[in-house]
Each structure stands twice: as structure tokens, then as C-alpha cells.
Amino acid sequence: MRLTDPLVALAEARPRLFPLVPVFFACGIGLYFWVAREPGQAGLISAAAVALLGAILWRRGPERWQPLALIGLLLAAGFLAAAARSHHVAAPVLGFRYYGPIEGRIVGIDRSLSDQIRLTLDRVVLENMSPQRTPHRVRVALHGEQGFVTPEPGLTVILTGHLSPPELPAEPGGFDFQRLAWFDRLGAVGYTRSPVLALSPPEPRFSVFALRMRISQAVRAQMPGDAGAFAAAVLTGDRSGIPRRVLDDLRASNLAHLLAISGLHMGLLTGLVFGAMRYGLALIPPLALRLNAKKLAALVALGAGAFYLMLSGGNVATQRAFVMVAVFLGAVLLDQRAISLRSVAMAAMLILVLRPEALLSAGFQMSFAATVALVAAFSNAWPMMRRVPRVLRPAVSLCLASAVAGAATAPVAAAHFGRMADYGLLANLLSVPLMGSVIIPGAVLSALLVPVGLWHLPLRMMELGTSWVLGVAAWVAGLDGAVRGVVAPSALVLPVLALGALWLIVWPGRLRWLGVPAMIAALAIWTQPDRPALLVASSGGLLGLITDEGRALSKASGEGFVARSWLESDGDLALPAEAHARWPAELRIGRGEGVEIRHLTGRGAVARLDETCTTGRIVILSQPAPEAPRDCLLLDAPTLGRTGAVAFHLQGDRLRLRLARREVGERIWNRHIPPVPELFVPEPVLRQAGLIVQ
Structure with a gap:
């Protein structure tokens, strides 16, 4: 095959590759966030030059090179957009306690x-x-x-x-x-x-935020308890009234997405308004004969979606959902095809241009993973759906949509939250129908009855639906094996998995199957995690040691966020108190006899330092240590304050030491923190532990 053949194939496939435009733009954004040092003036000028050259070649260059030029333009544009956004939001950061x-x-x-x-x-x-x-x-x-x-x-x-x-x-x-x-x-x-x-x-x-909170308070006053708090979150995005136990149940049953005002809510709302307007006008012959009911209904539904977007606070999922709905209704107004991957790509591009940092959020990733998977699945499954009896189509569509969306979002949820809900499909099948048949219609009726003062009556209908959803969540969360822990993957896994899946869905012809090996490789990397043998909190007050039973914590309470983060990344569902029960009498890491670790906390810790800090040991002190030569590796409070959390990894016969401050790099958002100084490791510790500082 000649070198130009792939370029010709790429040029010929260009009309069908619009859905990949936001993918390459997102790769440029990801590159900006991946680099270890904030790009300086030279780096930004270089990126701008690449973007300019790409634009010229894309418009004026040889046809077979135009797709590659466009890719270069999108990568550079994504990089510059992320850099511009980072500097645009700059604000003072407190530099001390x-x-x-x-x-x-x-x-x-x-x-x-x-x-x-x-x-x-x-x-x-x-x-x-x-x-x-x-x-x-x-x-x-x-x-x-x-x-x-x-x-x-x-x-x-x-x-x-x-x-x-x-x-x-x-x-x-x-x-x-x-x-x-x-x-x-x-x-x-x-x-x-x-x-x-x-x-x-x-x-x-007038304040939109104040309006949201007034509506939330009014709903909770009419619907006290958890059901009212859930309804307020669905209507306004205000979750302040939802207790932690309810959130835990929703997450364990994979129903937490019902709290996020996203495609489901926006689609149900605008679909209900569109259908009610269109068929309501059809019941009035003089209007039906003189007006285009379909287009008028689309305009009203678009206005309802815009108001819901404003009321909800406009998070990424809601923005994406509104853009999708706007594209769909715009296509109705223009008599064009509405549901396609092109509309998904347009929504993604708009959000990434306005908020490039959204790319890194779980909400953005899960929202678009579900949407792309659903559009692709139903586009291919529609011929088969026509063979299903009409009376069964809603049930089959619901099962298919829940299964596809669940499968698409499961890897993202597992990577970000360290757990998977094994009965999530069951919970969604029992709950999602009520969102479309009871909860959202109740909300629309309540809004319509505000002028006549009867808005509170439909809330009784909403209360039945929200109570059912919360009951399902509590029941499913209580089932044995409802939640399974998943080890956090390396930073490479999700991008490779997503790119492989997108290639499989978007690319035309046989070459699409190249996405499958990429997905398999990502999952293979995920199955071989490199979790630290020992973790040290930046305060020096908490340690986490890997044992045969899982990670053991040095204390049962305190520093709860850090403790939960460590256990979550291990895929360990234990509570901090349960993890503390695993704490061994003697601390050693490494092969053979290993390296002895001592943890000094509380009163008298500094006084015990001289007798503890002996040759070859690793000592963690939660207080400042006196200045003196040491034969041990001493991590005291001031040192940990500069290095951040520390991780010790087993690497063959050696220990690899990683520092949080060094790994985040020198970026604009952490410039208020001094760079990490060279960590002094005494020679005896290097010999005994074979320590590698990274």
C-alpha cells in the first residue's frame, strides 16, 4: 500500500467524520491538562502557529492532506482554548492557613x-x-x-x-x-x-439562584422528608436537603443520575411539552387549520427547555442536554433529521469551547458516553425494533436504553467512584418509567397551575413517584452484593477506552474494528493496577498500609476524606473503622524482612524521635522535627506540607517513592505552593530499602 492511500481514504471518509471533530478538540484539551509545566509564551505561540498552519492547509492545501491539517488545527485549538480558559478564570488563592x-x-x-x-x-x-x-x-x-x-x-x-x-x-x-x-x-x-x-x-x-432556592423551599414545605428533597433536586438542582444515607442508596442502586438534571429530565420535559402542545392544538380545528402545530410546539418546548436550564443552574449535563434538545427541535423547525451523532458532536463542541475543563469531569464523560451509545444503538437497532409488536415497543425500548446506557457509563463511573452497582439495571427498570409518567408530568402541571394558585396539587402525584424511587433505591442498595468495589485505573485507561469505542462507532467500513483492540488493551491495563504499598497523608497523621486483608488505616476516625479516597481507589468498600481493625502490630514494607516503618503521633512524639530514628528505618512524624542529622528517612509535618501525600510502591526488590506535589506539576492553579525541594534520603535507607525517589 502506498503512503498516500490512507490519506486518500481519510479524505474520502471526511463527510462522515464530523462526529470526530470534538474528539480531536478534546485531545488538545487533554494535552494541555496532561503537561507537567504550565505552557509559557513560547509554547502558546507554537500552538497558535500550528493552528494557523493547519487552518491554511485545511482550506488551501492538497485535498488528501486536508483531513490531517484539520486534525492538527483541532488539537492546537483545543490546547489554546484550555489555556485561555485557565487564565481567564484566574483569581487569588489563599496561601496560608x-x-x-x-x-x-x-x-x-x-x-x-x-x-x-x-x-x-x-x-x-x-x-x-x-x-x-x-x-x-x-x-x-x-x-x-x-x-x-x-x-x-x-x-x-x-x-x-x-x-x-x-x-x-x-x-x-x-x-x-x-x-x-x-x-x-x-x-x-x-x-x-x-x-x-x-x-x-x-x-x-432578581436572582436565578434565589428563584431556585425559593422553589426548592416551597416544594419541600409541601412535601416534607426525603421525597420532597428528591423532588426539589429534580426540579431545581438543589441537593442541600438530601441526607447522606439517601445519596448513598441512590449511588449504590445506580439511580444517582436521576438527581443530575440531564438528558433524561430535559428530554422528558421538552417531549411532554412538545406532545401536549401539538396534540392540544390539534383538538382546536380553527387553530389546527391555520397554524403549523408541529413547529409551534417545537418553539414552546424549546422555551420550556431554556427555562429549565436556567432554573437548574446549568451544569455540564444540563447544558449538553439542552443543546441536544435545541438541535433536535431546530431540526423539526427546519424539516431536517434530528437524532444523529452530528447533533451529539455539536453539543460536545459547544460545551468544550465554553468550558474546556468539563472534559475531565465525571458528569461530562458519563453524559456523552450514554448519549453516544444510545444514538448508535438505536440507529442500528431501529430496523429490528419495527418487528417488535407495537404494544411491546415501549418496554423493549426501555430495557434496551437502560442496558446500553448502563454499559456505556459503567467504566466511567467505576474509574471515578471506585464501585459498580450490580443491580443498577433492575433499579432503573423499576424507576425510570415513573420519571416520564408521574414525576415530570407532575412538575409540568404544577408549573401550569401557578397562576391560579393550585400548583401544590400536582405535587401529591410527584410525591408518590419520588417515594417509589427512593424505596426502590433503598431496597436495591440493601441487597447482598449490590455494590462491587473497583480498583482505580491509571490515567491512560479511560482515554484509550473512549477513543477505541468512538473509533468503533464513528469510523465507516472495516477499519472500525481497530477500535476493539484499543478497548481490550485499556481493559487489560486496568486489570493490573499499581496501588501503593504504603500511603502517607500530607498531615502525617494518617497512614495506609496494604495487608493481606486490604488496606489498613492507622486510625479509625479523622481525615475521613483522605481515608475514603484511599479505600475507594483500592476498590475497597470497607469503612475507615473497619480498615483500622486490620492495622498490624509491626509495620514493614518490601520483600524479605523489608523496611521497618515507625509512625509517631500525639504527645511525646518528638521526644521519642531520637530513639526511633535509627539506621534504615522510615519514620513519619505528625509534628515538626528538630534540625539534626538523621540516619532514617524522616517525613515530618513541615516536609509533608511541602511534598503533599507520599506513596511507596513495591518495584521488584526496591521501593519507589512518589510525591503528590511533584506529580501535579507546576501549573497555574497551584502556583501559590512552593516547588518541592529535593528530598534528602540517607544512604543507609537507600542501601536497605533500595529507594527510588520519583
């Missing part, structure tokens, strides 16, 4: 991991801190005695609390919360144990 008075306006209300109400504040004022150094937003969890003020949007509050910069990953290579906080313009997180007090009332001007 702060304790003192905090003033701010409430712009967000949710719940923390410990199930406490959490406030996001803007217009922040901190004691003795200039506005130029003050974070744009802070997030504070409310502990202790509260109730002196009812949190509501726009209310300016004062409190005394602890703030600190967004944390490094809980382990090297783990989830980068600093990056997430940067794009949310969140410059500090913390908590308060003192009462929150109101400083000034909410501003009188």
Missing part, C-alpha cells in the same frame, strides 16, 4: 462529605487582607450550634472560621481538587464551629 472573621455573600448552598450544610461565599472580606489577595470565593462547612440564621441566596453573613488553600490530591496521581477549585474560582475552603450571623439582608434584585 487562616483563622479569624469571615464576611461574604451566600452564592451556593450544599452539603459536605460529613453531611453538614456548606456555604459558598463571594464578596469575601478577611481580616487584615487586601482585596487583591482575598479569594474571590470561599466555601465553609457549618459545624457546631447553628440555627441563628436561615441561609438564603444573597444574604451577607459573618462568622469566625478556619480557612486553608484547596488541598493537594489525597495521594500522588489522585483527583486534583486544586484544579477543580481554580475553575470554580474557589480560593479557600474551611469550616466554622461558631454561629453564622446575618450582616445584611438579601439584595432585592
Whole structure:
């Protein structure tokens, strides 16, 4: 085969490859987030030159080279879009631990991991801190005695609390919360144990967030309990009223997606409005004869979808769903084919251009995985569906949709959350029909009856549906083996798996089957995880050692987020207290006798350091150590504060040491943290442990 043959084949297939446009754009975004150092001026100019050259060759170059030029253009454009977005959202980040008075306006209300109400504040004022150094937003969890003020949007509050910069990953290579906080313009997180007090009332001007919370409070007042909190989340996206146990049940039964206002909700809402308008107009002959009922219904449904998008807060899944619906209804208005991979590609491209960081979120990945899989499956299955008796088609379509969407999203959910819901298909078959037949219609009827003051009546119908869904979630979550732990994959697995699946779906002809080996290779890599033999928290107060029973934790409580993150990444469903019960009497890692580890915490820890820090040992101290030459590898609190969490991996007869601060690189979102200094490892430790510092 000549060299030009693949280029000619690529050029000939170009009209059918539009769905791959956002894929290459996303690869450019991924490249930006993957590099270890923030691109400087030279790097950005180079990317711009590649984009310009690609654009020229794409429009003016030889036809067989145009597809490759377009790929280069998309890769460079994705890289530049991510860089531009990173600099556009730049805001001050707190560079130290702060304790003192905090003033701010409430712009967000949710719940923390410990199930406490959490406030996001803007217009922040901190004691003795200039506005130029003050974070744009802070997030504070409310502990202790509260109730002196009812949190509501726009209310300016004062409190005394602890703030600190967004944390490094809980382990090297783990989830980068600093990056997430940067794009949310969140410059500090913390908590308060003192009462929150109101400083000034909410501003009188209209606010979408305030409207959301008023609707949420009204729904919960009419539907008290978990059912009302679930309904409020479905209608407005406000999850602050949902207890942790309910969230756990929904996740264990694979029904948590019902809380995310996404394609299911948007499709049901706009479909219901479209059908009701179209057939309602058909019942009025004078209007039906004079108006195009189909197109008028499409316009009304589009307006209903836009209002729902505004009301829900506009997360990635809702944006994607609205764009899909807008493309579908736009095709109805233009008498064009609506449901296709092209419309999915347009939705993906719009979101990635506006918010490139969305590519890294579980919501974006799961949303588009499900949508692409459903469009591809039903496009190929439609000829067979016509052979199914008409009365059975809804049930068969529901089973097929649940199975396809579940299979497409399962790898993404397992990679991000470390677990799989084995009875998720059963739970969805028992719950999703009620979303379309009871819950969403009840919401639409309630909205229509607001002008006459009878909006609360349809909520009784919604309450029946939401109670059923929560009952199913609790029942399925309680079944034996409902949840299975999955070890976190390496960073390479999901991109290779996704690219292989997309190639299989999009590419025309026999070459599409090249996607199968890529998917198999990704799954093979996943089955051989390289989990650390020992993990050390950045505080020095928590260790996690791999044992025959699983990871053992050095304490039963405290640092709950870090402990859960470690266990989740191991695919271990144990609670921190259960993992602490595995803690061995003697700590060693490595082959043979291994290397002895000592953990010093509490009072008298520093006093025990000299007798503990002997030749060849690894010592972790949760407090600052006195300056003195040591024969052991000492990781004290100041050292861990600079390195972040530390992981020890077994690598043959040696130990490989990884540092969280080094692995996140030198990026714009962590520039407030000093670079990691060279970690001094005494020669005796190098000889005994064969330690490799990475």
C-alpha cells in the first residue's frame, strides 16, 4: 500500500467524520491538562502557529492532506482554548492557613462529605487582607450550634472560621481538587464551629439562584422528608436537603443520575411539552387549520427547555442536554433529521469551547458516553425494533436504553467512584418509567397551575413517584452484593477506552474494528493496577498500609476524606473503622524482612524521635522535627506540607517513592505552593530499602 492511500481514504471518509471533530478538540484539551509545566509564551505561540498552519492547509492545501491539517488545527485549538480558559478564570488563592472573621455573600448552598450544610461565599472580606489577595470565593462547612440564621441566596453573613488553600490530591496521581477549585474560582475552603450571623439582608434584585432556592423551599414545605428533597433536586438542582444515607442508596442502586438534571429530565420535559402542545392544538380545528402545530410546539418546548436550564443552574449535563434538545427541535423547525451523532458532536463542541475543563469531569464523560451509545444503538437497532409488536415497543425500548446506557457509563463511573452497582439495571427498570409518567408530568402541571394558585396539587402525584424511587433505591442498595468495589485505573485507561469505542462507532467500513483492540488493551491495563504499598497523608497523621486483608488505616476516625479516597481507589468498600481493625502490630514494607516503618503521633512524639530514628528505618512524624542529622528517612509535618501525600510502591526488590506535589506539576492553579525541594534520603535507607525517589 502506498503512503498516500490512507490519506486518500481519510479524505474520502471526511463527510462522515464530523462526529470526530470534538474528539480531536478534546485531545488538545487533554494535552494541555496532561503537561507537567504550565505552557509559557513560547509554547502558546507554537500552538497558535500550528493552528494557523493547519487552518491554511485545511482550506488551501492538497485535498488528501486536508483531513490531517484539520486534525492538527483541532488539537492546537483545543490546547489554546484550555489555556485561555485557565487564565481567564484566574483569581487569588489563599496561601496560608487562616483563622479569624469571615464576611461574604451566600452564592451556593450544599452539603459536605460529613453531611453538614456548606456555604459558598463571594464578596469575601478577611481580616487584615487586601482585596487583591482575598479569594474571590470561599466555601465553609457549618459545624457546631447553628440555627441563628436561615441561609438564603444573597444574604451577607459573618462568622469566625478556619480557612486553608484547596488541598493537594489525597495521594500522588489522585483527583486534583486544586484544579477543580481554580475553575470554580474557589480560593479557600474551611469550616466554622461558631454561629453564622446575618450582616445584611438579601439584595432585592432578581436572582436565578434565589428563584431556585425559593422553589426548592416551597416544594419541600409541601412535601416534607426525603421525597420532597428528591423532588426539589429534580426540579431545581438543589441537593442541600438530601441526607447522606439517601445519596448513598441512590449511588449504590445506580439511580444517582436521576438527581443530575440531564438528558433524561430535559428530554422528558421538552417531549411532554412538545406532545401536549401539538396534540392540544390539534383538538382546536380553527387553530389546527391555520397554524403549523408541529413547529409551534417545537418553539414552546424549546422555551420550556431554556427555562429549565436556567432554573437548574446549568451544569455540564444540563447544558449538553439542552443543546441536544435545541438541535433536535431546530431540526423539526427546519424539516431536517434530528437524532444523529452530528447533533451529539455539536453539543460536545459547544460545551468544550465554553468550558474546556468539563472534559475531565465525571458528569461530562458519563453524559456523552450514554448519549453516544444510545444514538448508535438505536440507529442500528431501529430496523429490528419495527418487528417488535407495537404494544411491546415501549418496554423493549426501555430495557434496551437502560442496558446500553448502563454499559456505556459503567467504566466511567467505576474509574471515578471506585464501585459498580450490580443491580443498577433492575433499579432503573423499576424507576425510570415513573420519571416520564408521574414525576415530570407532575412538575409540568404544577408549573401550569401557578397562576391560579393550585400548583401544590400536582405535587401529591410527584410525591408518590419520588417515594417509589427512593424505596426502590433503598431496597436495591440493601441487597447482598449490590455494590462491587473497583480498583482505580491509571490515567491512560479511560482515554484509550473512549477513543477505541468512538473509533468503533464513528469510523465507516472495516477499519472500525481497530477500535476493539484499543478497548481490550485499556481493559487489560486496568486489570493490573499499581496501588501503593504504603500511603502517607500530607498531615502525617494518617497512614495506609496494604495487608493481606486490604488496606489498613492507622486510625479509625479523622481525615475521613483522605481515608475514603484511599479505600475507594483500592476498590475497597470497607469503612475507615473497619480498615483500622486490620492495622498490624509491626509495620514493614518490601520483600524479605523489608523496611521497618515507625509512625509517631500525639504527645511525646518528638521526644521519642531520637530513639526511633535509627539506621534504615522510615519514620513519619505528625509534628515538626528538630534540625539534626538523621540516619532514617524522616517525613515530618513541615516536609509533608511541602511534598503533599507520599506513596511507596513495591518495584521488584526496591521501593519507589512518589510525591503528590511533584506529580501535579507546576501549573497555574497551584502556583501559590512552593516547588518541592529535593528530598534528602540517607544512604543507609537507600542501601536497605533500595529507594527510588520519583
